[in-house]
Amino acid sequence: MGTGKQTCYDGTIIENFDFFLEHTKEHEVQLQHLRHILLPEFERIGAGKSSLDVLGVGSGGGEMDVEMLSLLQSVSxxxxxxxxxVEGSVQFTDxxxxxxxxxxxxxxxxxxxxIMPxxxxxxxxxxxxxxxxxxxxxxxxxVYYLKDFHETxxxxxxxxxxxxxxxxxxxAATSSWVTMWKTYSKELCAGTTTDEPKIHSGDVIAFLKSQGLKYDEFVIPDSFDITECFNPSSTTGERLLSFMTLRDHxxxxxxxxxxxxxxDLLRDKCSTIKDGRFFFDNSFSCILVHA
Incomplete structure (x- = not known):
């Protein structure tokens, strides 16, 4: 993700993204669920095939790709x-x-x-x-970074x-990301790749329905600790907030x-409190669209 106006992922933003992944374990949560979701799909896709072709779009550093390809290979x-x-960032491709x-x-x-948008x-x-x-x-x-996600x-x-x-x-449509981006769309979208709030699973599903496409949706609950975001002297909080708002600082x-x-919004509308800590709803949707 990165060259042209494909995404904001370059330089400091990539560093903040890495920090976010370390802090949240998002990849591990995704992979844990993806193995269960993809195993029967890969068994069906690979049945009777003499070769298999895979396309990764916006694959970033390839961490998820490597795991999914290893699973596909183990099945067939x-x-x-x-x-x-397809990846717009040279840094991520390397x-x-x-x-x-x-x-x-x-x-x-x-x-x-x-290596292109x-x-x-x-x-x-x-x-x-x-x-x-x-x-x-x-x-x-x-898909958040696409100019026209319908066409893509x-x-x-x-x-x-x-x-x-x-x-x-x-x-997921229920995640705190949606609340944050809708409430502060003007401020958060200024200078980024789109002028609209980030799209969510509800937008994609409405589009798939409009096209009459068959799909399966799996909503994966997830959350991460944002307590440090409310401490103005915390480096962890600053870096998490930088990633969440797609800013260098x-x-x-x-x-x-x-x-x-x-x-205030993060504290009052985007968090649940557990043992005195604030947790941001990071739920996501895995949507499998049939050919």
């Missing part, structure tokens, strides 16, 4: 897998390649890298007469082979009034 060990990756170099079981899988990949593919089709496509926490989802769905699946993971990015309003 004799079937060759080929992977295409990290992905380094991760692959240390993952022995994936060494024989050929990877094709498209997904919109540019879409234009490139549409310009070719022969579109490559895929058995499994995934878009994990990246429609396009990627058109790339599925028969019996293929498109996996979309994003914030939260405390320098907003007026004192906006900062105070955001913190």
């Amino acid at each position: 060990p004799a079937v060759p897998i080929a992977v295409d990756i 990290r992905f390649k380094a991760l692959l170099a240390n993952t022995a079981n994936l060494q024989k899988i050929p990877f094709t890298w498209h 997904s919109e540019d990949y879409e234009k490139q593919v549409k310009a070719k007469e022969d579109m490559k089709k895929f058995d499994f496509i995934h878009m994990i926490h990246m 989802l429609k396009f990627h769905h058109s790339l599925l082979k028969n019996n293929g699946r498109l996996l979309i993971i994003l914030n 939260f405390s320098q990015s907003f007026t004192p009034d906006i900062r105070a309003g955001l913190l």
Whole structure:
């Protein structure tokens, strides 16, 4: 994610993202549930196939990809897998390649890298007469950064082979992210890739229904501790707030009034209190769209 206006992920934002992942264990929660969700899907997708094609869109550093590909390979060990990756950030792509170099079981899988925003990949593919089709496509926490998620989802769905699946993971409609971004959309969207509040699972499902597409939704409950966000001298709090608002430095990015309003909202409307600690609702939706 990164070049052009694809996403905000570059430099300090990537560092804040890494800090967020360390602090929240979001990847571990996703993987724990994804294994159960994807195992029967991968068994069905791989049945009777002589080869499998996978497309990752906005794959970041590849941590989730490596786990999903290892699972797919374990289900269909004799079937060759080929992977295409669309990722706008050179920094993330380099990290992905380094991760692959240390993952022995994936060494024989050929990877094709498209280091560009997904919109540019879409234009490139549409310009070719022969579109490559895929058995499994995934878009994990990246649809927020699309200029037109309707068109992009429609396009990627058109790339599925028969019996293929498109996996979309994003914030659940019930999560605190939705409350935060809707309440402060003007302030939080200024200078980012979109002028609208971040989309959530409800937006995607409404679109899938409008297109008559079949899908399965799995809502995964999750939360993380934001108590440090209310301590103005806490580095942890500053870095979490910076990631949550997509800014390099939260405390320098907003007026004192906006900062105070955001913190009040996080405390009063976005948190549950347990043992004196504040927990932010980070629930997300795994949506599997059928071909």
